Amino acid sequence: MPGIDECLLEAMRLPGARGAALVDWTSGLALGTVGESPGGDHETTAAEAAELARLAAEHGAFAAGDDPGGERPPVEDLIVSNRDSYHLLRFVDTSFDSSVFLHLWLTRAEGNLALARIRLGEMAERLVLG
Amino acid sequence: MTVVDTPPPLPVRDKATAVERAWGGVSPMLTRLAAERATGVLVREGGALHLEEGLVTYAESPLSLGLDALLTAHGTVRAEVWSEALSRADEHRGAARFLLAGGHLTEGALQVCHLGALYDAAYFALAPSSTPGRFRYGVAHRLGPVLPVPVAALERETLRRRDLLHRVWPDPRPDHTPLVRTHTAAAPRPTARQQRLLDRLDGTRTAADLARELGRQAFHTLVDVRRLAAAGLLAPRPEPVPAPGPATSAAAPAAPHPSSAPHPASAPDAEPRRPPAAGAPPPALADPPPPGLTERLAQHTTDPHITLLKRLRDALEAL
Structure with missing residues (x-):
């Protein structure tokens, strides 16, 4: 049963991982951070990632069709790639009211996006379900 | 040409806030x-x-x-x-x-x-x-x-978080006054979460009541409330036309919430048709002040210089 820090450290063991954070997307608060962040400031990165996550989560076009009540996160994950890195955002589904996601920053040369996506999904589940 | 008129006193800010801001x-x-x-x-x-x-x-x-x-x-x-x-x-x-x-x-x-x-x-x-x-x-x-x-x-x-709310919608009144549903043309479609909040608006519930009923974090609810206020889908309940005698019904819903106390611009004072206190100059019936301005004090002066200074002060404080 890992806590937030153990979960983030586990994410950092993925190939190419540079930084990881657990972020609340309504407020933009980083609940935990490990490693580097793109601008050197985890709080700014968290606020910016939260804005992206919120847009994806709040627009009906991206929502899964099986949960019209919106009780669960409508989006599973978000992938942003640029010339030198990948950003992977994984929404965490909690049984209590929350709006958190895991944010993993990978270097493009070493990162394996497919593997990271599967692993981050497992970590998000273990974080809250054990 | 000596000006002997004493200008109306400048509004006094909550001391605690001022000290904290300066610090x-x-x-x-x-x-x-x-x-x-x-x-x-x-x-x-x-x-x-x-x-x-x-x-x-x-x-x-x-x-x-x-x-x-x-x-x-x-x-x-x-x-x-x-x-x-x-x-x-x-x-x-x-x-x-x-x-x-x-x-x-x-x-x-x-x-x-x-x-x-x-x-x-x-x-x-x-x-x-x-x-x-x-x-x-x-x-x-x-x-x-x-x-x-x-x-x-x-x-x-x-x-x-204070800045975040201010950027979403600069008027703090929806945070602690009972809310009503409003309707505007071409409003954005609320999310399912926001819709459940809107469905519960009845003119008596405040943001804190809604958070409690929905089992949600109160600040998250404030973010939703301010977003919906910005979208024109909800508003603080307008004050009823004041009847003679103490306006207990208007003040009662906000009373249990301590956070409403430090806001001099709370709703009961914002009613422009409210009879002024004894001895006060007649209220200004100019266009309504922008959100964030201390409406109560704006009532007591029509001097454009004072108005300008107060706007400037509010803008500086909002920085």
């Missing part, structure tokens, strides 16, 4: 307690912060849901389990230990919910207040340490 922090007392690594509970007007060795371990506010309410609202933990864990807690082993040991939730889930509740309550506990806080030494919270938060991080986040 640049949220609560100088809290900073001092952190520096001396104090253990105990800081009780402020809007809520209380529990400290252990100078770190914040728990926060509570009448305006937000506690960890217990958040965990039990959606059935994550049964209420009996929570109260049993609390009753078994002692000085050395907090209630959190028993919740985890009993396998009722994972450490990650507890930490996520706990941090959510802590920052949520701290936002209200650290709101500008008109009375000084009190600190009682030596009382650690029964939950026990889950993930203690440094005071500086908490203060920074609280200021950031």
Whole structure:
């Protein structure tokens, strides 16, 4: 049963991982951070990632069709790639009211996006379900 | 050509707020307690912060849901389990230990919910207040340490949250007055979460009531409320036309919420047709002031210079 820090450290063991954070997307608060962040400031990165996550989560076009009540996160994950890195955002589904996601920053040369996506999904589940 | 008229007195700001703003922090007392690594509970007007060795371990506010309410609202933990864990807690082993040991939730889930509740309550506990806080030494919270938060991080986040709300919609009235549904053409479609909030608006519920009923974090609810206010889908309940005699019905819903106290621009005073207090100059019937301006004081002056100065002051304060 890992806590937030153990979960983030586990994410950092993925190939190419540079930084990881657990972020609340309504407020933009980083609940935990490990490693580097793109601008050197985890709080700014968290606020910016939260804005992206919120847009994806709040627009009906991206929502899964099986949960019209919106009780669960409508989006599973978000992938942003640029010339030198990948950003992977994984929404965490909690049984209590929350709006958190895991944010993993990978270097493009070493990162394996497919593997990271599967692993981050497992970590998000273990974080809250054990 | 000597001007002998005394200009109307400039509005006096809440002293506590002014001191805190000048100092640049949220609560100088809290900073001092952190520096001396104090253990105990800081009780402020809007809520209380529990400290252990100078770190914040728990926060509570009448305006937000506690960890217990958040965990039990959606059935994550049964209420009996929570109260049993609390009753078994002692000085050395907090209630959190028993919740985890009993396998009722994972450490990650507890930490996520706990941090959510802590920052949520701290936002209200650290709101500008008109009375000084009190600190009682030596009382650690029964939950026990889950993930203690440094005071500086908490203060920074609280200021950031104030800015966040201000950027969404600069009028703070929807935060603590009963809300009504409004309708505008071409409003954006609310999300399912926002729709459930809108469905409950009946002119008596405040944002805090909605958060409690929906089992949501209160600050998250404020973000939704301000977004919906910006979209024109809800508004603070307009005050009824004042009847002669004390306007008890108008003031009553806001009364239990301490955070409404430090806002001189609260709704009852914003009614332009309200009869002025005895001896006061006639109210200005100019166009309504922009949100954030202290409407009550604007009523008492029509001097464009004063108005300009007040606008400038509000703009500076909003920086």
